[in-house]
Amino acid sequence: MERRDRRFGWMLSAPGLLLLGAVVLFPIVWAGLTSFFDYTLLMPGYDSFVGIGNYRMAAGQGEFLHSAWITLLFVVAVVAIQFVIGMVVALALNDARRGKSVYYLILLCPLLINPVVVGLMWRMILHPTLGIVNWLLGTVGIAPVNWLGAPDMAFWTVVLVDIWHQVSFMVVLLLAGLSALPTEPYEAARCDGATAFQRFWHITLPLMRPVIIVTLLIRMIFAIKTYDIIYIMTRGGPGVATDLISYFIYRRAFVSLDLGQACAMAVMLLVVIAGMTAMLWRAMRQVGE
Amino acid sequence: MASIELRSVSRIFGAGAQAIRAVDRIDLRVEDGEFMIFLGPSGCGKSTTLRMIAGLEPVSEGELLIDGVRVNDIDPAERDLAIVFQNYALYPHMSVRKNMAFGLKLRGMAEAEIGSRIARVAETLGVEALLDRRPAQLSGGQRQRVALGRALVREPRAFLLDEPLSNLDAKLRSVMRTELIKLHRTLGTTMIHVTHDQVEAMTMGTRICIMRGGEIVQVGRPQDVYREPVDTFVAGFLATPPMNLLPARLDVADGALRLRIEGQEIALPLASRPGWARHAGRDVILGLRPEDLHEAPVGAATAALDCTIETVEALGPETILTLRLGRDGTELAARLPPEGDWRIGAALRLHADTSKLHLFDPETTRSIPGN
Ligand SMILES: Nc1ncnc2c1ncn2[C@@H]1O[C@H](COP(=O)(O)OP(=O)(O)OP(=O)(O)O)[C@@H](O)[C@H]1O
Numbered sequence: 001m002e003r004r005d006r007r008f009g010w011m012l013s014a015p016g017l018l019l020l021g022a023v024v025l026f027p028i029v030w031a032g033l034t035s036f037f038d039y040t041l042l043m044p045g046y047d048s049f050v051g052i053g054n055y056r057m058a059a060g061q062g063e064f065l066h067s068a069w070i071t072l073l074f075v076v077a078v079v080a081i082q083f084v085i086g087m088v089v090a091l092a093l094n095d096a097r098r099g100k101s102v103y104y105l106i107l108l109c110p111l112l113i114n115p116v117v118v119g120l121m122w123r124m125i126l127h128p129t130l131g132i133v134n135w136l137l138g139t140v141g142i143a144p145v146n147w148l149g150a151p152d153m154a155f156w157t158v159v160l161v162d163i164w165h166q167v168s169f170m171v172v173l174l175l176a177g178l179s180a181l182p183t184e185p186y187e188a189a190r191c192d193g194a195t196a197f198q199r200f201w202h203i204t205l206p207l208m209r210p211v212i213i214v215t216l217l218i219r220m221i222f223a224i225k226t227y228d229i230i231y232i233m234t235r236g237g238p239g240v241a242t243d244l245i246s247y248f249i250y251r252r253a254f255v256s257l258d259l260g261q262a263c264a265m266a267v268m269l270l271v272v273i274a275g276m277t278a279m280l281w282r283a284m285r286q287v288g289e
Numbered sequence: 290m291a292s293i294e295l296r297s298v299s300r301i302f303g304a305g306a307q308a309i310r311a312v313d314r315i316d317l318r319v320e321d322g323e324f325m326i327f328l329g330p331s332g333c334g335k336s337t338t339l340r341m342i343a344g345l346e347p348v349s350e351g352e353l354l355i356d357g358v359r360v361n362d363i364d365p366a367e368r369d370l371a372i373v374f375q376n377y378a379l380y381p382h383m384s385v386r387k388n389m390a391f392g393l394k395l396r397g398m399a400e401a402e403i404g405s406r407i408a409r410v411a412e413t414l415g416v417e418a419l420l421d422r423r424p425a426q427l428s429g430g431q432r433q434r435v436a437l438g439r440a441l442v443r444e445p446r447a448f449l450l451d452e453p454l455s456n457l458d459a460k461l462r463s464v465m466r467t468e469l470i471k472l473h474r475t476l477g478t479t480m481i482h483v484t485h486d487q488v489e490a491m492t493m494g495t496r497i498c499i500m501r502g503g504e505i506v507q508v509g510r511p512q513d514v515y516r517e518p519v520d521t522f523v524a525g526f527l528a529t530p531p532m533n534l535l536p537a538r539l540d541v542a543d544g545a546l547r548l549r550i551e552g553q554e555i556a557l558p559l560a561s562r563p564g565w566a567r568h569a570g571r572d573v574i575l576g577l578r579p580e581d582l583h584e585a586p587v588g589a590a591t592a593a594l595d596c597t598i599e600t601v602e603a604l605g606p607e608t609i610l611t612l613r614l615g616r617d618g619t620e621l622a623a624r625l626p627p628e629g630d631w632r633i634g635a636a637l638r639l640h641a642d643t644s645k646l647h648l649f650d651p652e653t654t655r656s657i658p659g660n
């Protein structure tokens with residue numbers, strides 16, 4: 001009986017599994033294999049095995065390390081700021097008595113927009129001469145800002161756009177966590193003499209810890225592989241100011257045509273993300289307990 | 290130390306047509322150092338009243354005063370009251386020790402003092418071995434003792450205890466009862482104690498406040514409430530088994546009050562209860578405590594009632610009989626000494642102590658004063 005159930009289960013999932021195998025598993029295996037060869041798109045072929053040569057070269061390459069560093073900065077900035085904003089908004093919404101669903105709807109709007117559209121939209125809004133933001137600044141006498149043209153500014157502009165796009169994800173997850181918290185400890189704390197901040201610090205934060213960890217990890221995993229916004233808004237520029245790792249790998253493969261090295265870098269990225277996913281999985285199991 | 294005063298206090302849940310008056314215009318003054326018991330059936334508003342005093346529930350109408358100061362809008366943190374919640378409300382992420390220490394730490398007490406207080410209270414409550422556990426690792430009764438401990442380590446102006454012993458076994462409960470009484474005697478702090486337990490109600494408090502449907506029915510010293518219930522509700526609620534309530538008809542003849550109860554008659558001198566004469570010729574409810582029924586006549590003031598035994602509960606020090614008046618009349622209970630050979634279905638003549646009778650008006654359910 002149980003065996004037949006299991007066979008039936010496999011049968012049902014077979015088409016999906018085959019498809020996933022073709023579009024996910026196969027490219028991963030293929031990239032892993034390619035990363036050990038000197039494989040360029042000019043001379044495709046598996047005749048020059050280089051072992052871990054591609055990895056060593058990537059690790060010693062200033063541009064690659066720069067991209068990794070920029071990505072780390074980006075992830076920390078985006079996730080930290082989103083977390084703070086998300087927490088504040090979630091706390092406020094959790095106290096809201098009416099209109100919660102309206103706020104929800106408004107908040108979810110950015111999340112529903114395709115990243116490419118987000119990038120195009122913001123590129124227009126922030127256009128140095130034609131954009132509405134600089135025009136608005138002009139009306140109050142502030143000189144136009146070169147949002148995407150100046151290296152330091154471009155990085156923070158991309159960070160801001162990503163925050164605008166993704167912050168509601170934080171809000172929604174944290175709000176779900178907050179509304180699931182028991183109310184009794186708060187009453188006890190009020191009678192014990194705790195102020196609103198002390199209640200947040202001693203009750204909310206510890207009780208929310210598992211939810212916070214999961215939320216942060218999910219956002220970090222997604223932030224590490226940010227690609228679309230960069231492609232649309234800056235192409236990694238100006239210079240290499242916003243050259244996030246995914247975009248860097250893309251260029252290495254399809255501009256420099258050095259597929260072997262790009263694959264090695266992709267595998268390294270994959271290992272980092274897989275490690276974080278494992279942590280996420282462990283954290284999620286703790287939430288369930 | 291604090292006196293607590295409620296002036297026409299109400300708590301209304303919801304609004305419009307669905308509004309529920311969980312507490313309805315309550316007037317009560319709990320004196321400084323008093324041990325007040327809230328007693329009443331489930332849903333009568335005991336917890337709601339307590340939570341209003343604590344500041345966790347807004348006062349919809351009326352005034353709440355602590356030490357003569359209006360506190361309707363004062364934050365619970367500033368009221369400095371310690372509460373034991375009916376559902377414990379422990380901090381789930383803190384050990385037992387930290388649960389108890391939390392309120393003290395917030396007040397900036399020194400670690401050493403916190404430690405010694407916790408040790409003392411933990412010993413009293415028998416939870417020393419549990420200090421490093423989390424609430425989830427405790428049994429219901431252990432959690433309840435921790436909740437009690439969290440209140441006791443504080444030195445608040447008043448303790449608000451919402452059924453703090455309800456989940457303990459009989460032995461532990463009686464130990465804790467004694468501890469609380471002792472504690473009240475040594476600290477002299479005002480206490481309000483909500484309970485369902487008759488023994489707690491009768492033995493612990495200086496006064497009992499009996500509630501029903503969001504209203505206070507009677508407030509008084511335990512013996513007084515027991516001896517002189519103001520209506521059939523209090524008579525039927527206090528003590529187990531409660532006062533027997535029998536439908537009767539009252540007449541006055543030849544200087545005597547005559548109560549006719551389903552064909553039987555109890556007579557007593559009019560002079561002993563002149564006030565009852567005003568209800569002559571009317572239906573009344575006769576109240577008779579189970580312990581005021583005896584197997585043999587007691588002195589001159591007794592009247593016989595013929596009954597049939599329905600059940601026999603031998604409790605050890607005493608036996609509770611459930612009987613029917615006559616052969617199959619109204620049910621009543623009698624509390625008799627343990628020795629005795631009672632058979633179910635047998636007839637039994639009981640003797641009521643007529644000096645202990647109560648009368649109630651069936652229309653208003655209020656007690657009819659004897660003088
Ligand atoms: N948040 C609320 N919303 C609506 N009604 C409520 C709320 N809290 C309590 N009530 C109602 O108020 C009434 C009094 O409740 P309360 O908890 O004070 O009863 P209680 O006397 O403590 O009962 P118990 O002995 O069962 O604990 C009940 O009828 C209850 O249904």
Ligand SMILES: [Mg+2]
Nearest residue numbers: 335336337375
């Ligand atoms: Mg209650």
